[in-house]
Amino acid sequence: MMTRLAAMLLERAVGAECARSILGDLEEDLARGRGPRWASRAAGVWLLWEAIAHAASARWDGAVRPSRPTRARRRLEVTTMWYDVRDAIRSLRSAPLFTMVALLVLSLTIGASTAIFSVVDAVVLRALPYDEPHQLVQVGTIDRRTGQFDTYQPAQNFTDWVARQDVFTSIAATTAAGGFTVSENGVAKDLAALQVTVGYFDVYRGSPQIGRPFSDGDYREHSARVALISESLWRRHFGADPDVIGRTLRSTAELRYGAPFPVDAGTWTIIGVMPRSFRSPVSGLRHTDVWVPYVVPRSQQARGVDDRRDNLEVTARLADGVTIERADAHVRAITASLAHAHPTWFGEEIGAVRSLHEATVGIVRAWMLLLLGAVGVVLLIASVSVAHLMLARATARGHEMQIRAALGASRWRVARAQLVESLMLSTAGTLVGLLLAVWGINVLRAALPEGLPRISTVALDVRVLAVAALTSVVTGWRSASRPRCSSRAREQPAGCAPAAAALPPEARACARRSLSLRLPWPSCSRWARACSCRVSSVS
Amino acid sequence: MLPRSRLSPPLRDFELVVMLAVLGLREEAYPLSIRDAIEERSGRKVSRASVFITLERLERKGFARSRYGDPTPVRGGRAKRFFRATPRGTAATRETLHLMHAMTAGLEEILG
Numbered sequence: 001m002m003t004r005l006a007a008m009l010l011e012r013a014v015g016a017e018c019a020r021s022i023l024g025d026l027e028e029d030l031a032r033g034r035g036p037r038w039a040s041r042a043a044g045v046w047l048l049w050e051a052i053a054h055a056a057s058a059r060w061d062g063a064v065r066p067s068r069p070t071r072a073r074r075r076l077e078v079t080t081m082w083y084d085v086r087d088a089i090r091s092l093r094s095a096p097l098f099t100m101v102a103l104l105v106l107s108l109t110i111g112a113s114t115a116i117f118s119v120v121d122a123v124v125l126r127a128l129p130y131d132e133p134h135q136l137v138q139v140g141t142i143d144r145r146t147g148q149f150d151t152y153q154p155a156q157n158f159t160d161w162v163a164r165q166d167v168f169t170s171i172a173a174t175t176a177a178g179g180f181t182v183s184e185n186g187v188a189k190d191l192a193a194l195q196v197t198v199g200y201f202d203v204y205r206g207s208p209q210i211g212r213p214f215s216d217g218d219y220r221e222h223s224a225r226v227a228l229i230s231e232s233l234w235r236r237h238f239g240a241d242p243d244v245i246g247r248t249l250r251s252t253a254e255l256r257y258g259a260p261f262p263v264d265a266g267t268w269t270i271i272g273v274m275p276r277s278f279r280s281p282v283s284g285l286r287h288t289d290v291w292v293p294y295v296v297p298r299s300q301q302a303r304g305v306d307d308r309r310d311n312l313e314v315t316a317r318l319a320d321g322v323t324i325e326r327a328d329a330h331v332r333a334i335t336a337s338l339a340h341a342h343p344t345w346f347g348e349e350i351g352a353v354r355s356l357h358e359a360t361v362g363i364v365r366a367w368m369l370l371l372l373g374a375v376g377v378v379l380l381i382a383s384v385s386v387a388h389l390m391l392a393r394a395t396a397r398g399h400e401m402q403i404r405a406a407l408g409a410s411r412w413r414v415a416r417a418q419l420v421e422s423l424m425l426s427t428a429g430t431l432v433g434l435l436l437a438v439w440g441i442n443v444l445r446a447a448l449p450e451g452l453p454r455i456s457t458v459a460l461d462v463r464v465l466a467v468a469a470l471t472s473v474v475t476g477w478r479s480a481s482r483p484r485c486s487s488r489a490r491e492q493p494a495g496c497a498p499a500a501a502a503l504p505p506e507a508r509a510c511a512r513r514s515l516s517l518r519l520p521w522p523s524c525s526r527w528a529r530a531c532s533c534r535v536s537s538v539s
Numbered sequence: 540m541l542p543r544s545r546l547s548p549p550l551r552d553f554e555l556v557v558m559l560a561v562l563g564l565r566e567e568a569y570p571l572s573i574r575d576a577i578e579e580r581s582g583r584k585v586s587r588a589s590v591f592i593t594l595e596r597l598e599r600k601g602f603a604r605s606r607y608g609d610p611t612p613v614r615g616g617r618a619k620r621f622f623r624a625t626p627r628g629t630a631a632t633r634e635t636l637h638l639m640h641a642m643t644a645g646l647e648e649i650l651g
Contacts, residue, residue: 024617
């Protein structure tokens with residue numbers, strides 16, 4: 001600990017190479033008895049004190065600045081890193097059972113966690129795909145007895161909120177529209193259509209990429225039937241025809257089980273194409289293909305008892321500086337005054353405002369995050385398991401590490417070799433895991449309930465890849481940390497260090513090569529003799 | 540008499556001592572051996588840090604040059620940093636010593 005601290009301090013003051021030589025001087029002094037007893041606690045303190053003295057002198061004198069690594073030095077570092085990578089590959093190939101087990105554990109857990117993260121990210125974590133999404137809210141009512149939020153509202157409530165509110169820059173209502181069909185390959189297919197009131201595109205800040213948005217004239221009763229279509233439908237059915245404006249869509253008034261209430265039968269003139277980025281509503285499994293204007297019928301503008309249909313979803317955009325709490329209080333006040341005038345209409349219901357993001361993902365947030373946490377724990381357990389495997393392996397390779405240290409490898413170099421091996425294992429695990437994740441995402445999309453919000457947007461994207469890469473590095477680091485902490489590379493077998501130190505540089509290079517090639521190991525002294533003989537015979 | 544511009548010695552007192560040790564140790568001059576040599580000759584304790592910083596200064600001035608040797612186990616696998624005097628360093632040492640001799644000439648009675 002003290003040595004590491006001293007090394008860190010010196011490296012900052014005088015640069016890495018110079019720091020190593022100073023630490024070498026200090027250790028040599030300790031070994032020669034010019035300081036406290038070797039390996040005692042006092043020796044650590046002494047080492048740190050001397051390092052502080054050196055660093056302070058260097059700073060005070062101003063003579064030494066940590067030098068930038070030279071080109072040759074950088075090249076050497078790259079080369080030694082390449083040696084580590086090569087050794088790691090050879091080492092992993094030499095233990096196929098260990099490699100297979102570790103790879104299997106890592107790829108399964110990384111694959112599972114990446115797939116789950118993809119779903120949680122798309123469904124819960126990601127912001128709504130609109131401009132300033134925090135301003136988007138859903139307006140509805142809450143049952144005072146149960147606290148249940150009621151999304152679907154009658155047109156009468158919507159009309160009164162529009163007339164009396166002053167906290168929203170825009171407010172709009174939507175309701176599903178049935179009856180739109182197109183013929184694709186001779187088969188009639190239903191289109192997902194939405195009827196929208198004035199202000200809908202202001203709330204979501206969307207505008208057509210081709211053509212024009214709805215005008216005030218389109219929202220008059222008995223006006224010409226017009227429609228906006230999605231970019232997807234434009235490509236799919238109209239072949240991305242730039243002259244699509246003016247072409248028509250057909251709707252039928254057939255009431256079918258499970259389909260939304262149909263709009264009037266007839267033809268609708270296309271006036272524009274919405275861009276691919278505009279997706280509404282965000283919670284549906286299918287994206288909307290057609291938008292048509294919705295005009296509140298006269299019969300639903302007054303609060304009669306017989307003509308109440310709770311079929312509108314109301315969304316709004318908060319004015320600048322207005323909080324959700326203030327908007328909620330405002331809508332509550334409006335509803336309270338309406339309830340006072342029409343007590344039988346509201347009953348126990350009171351107006352309420354909630355964030356659109358919360359409305360979209362609130363139901364599933366808790367269990368989704370729980371799932372993510374569970375997968376995270378499994379990943380942690382897996383990385384600890386792999387760490388234990390590597391620990392067992394490091395113990396078995398203790399002799400090799402001791403020889404490396406005897407040949408002059410620093411503790412960092414030995415630790416780096418293990419780290420590289422571990423990172424390579426986790427990187428390979430991540431790559432295999434990503435393939436599994438792609439498959440897992442498809443399985444999850446098919447298996448999860450259709451009503452799950454934003455399920456159609458689940459995909460393997462840059463965020464997910466970044467998380468997978470981070471997982472890889474953390475797992476690799478975690479797996480390597482235990483063996484690294486426990487490696488006792490500095491403890492050399494008796495007689496080995498002097499024998500190795502006595503070898504000429506060529507012999508040490510030969511030994512390093514033998515290490516990297518994983519040649520069978522004789523005892524240390526026999527090996528040293530053999531190496532010396534080999535070098536002398538060569539020279 | 541030395542030229543006016545050369546009156547200030549190129550080496551300070553401890554720099555001169557360290558340079559003399561480097562010259563004396565030849566190929567074996569590294570901070571510990573330099574310190575040991577100074578302590579042995581002078582009989583006074585010298586700190587490692589002062590030797591180190593003086594060597595750094597000498598290298599910066601171009602009077603010495605350093606290289607790293609092979610790592611050794613007794614030093615925890617770390618290399619020694621060997622110093623040797625450059626021709627400029629040798630000349631500076633010679634000049635400083637010459638100045639001292641010139642200034643001490645005739646003072647033997649006082650200095651002993």
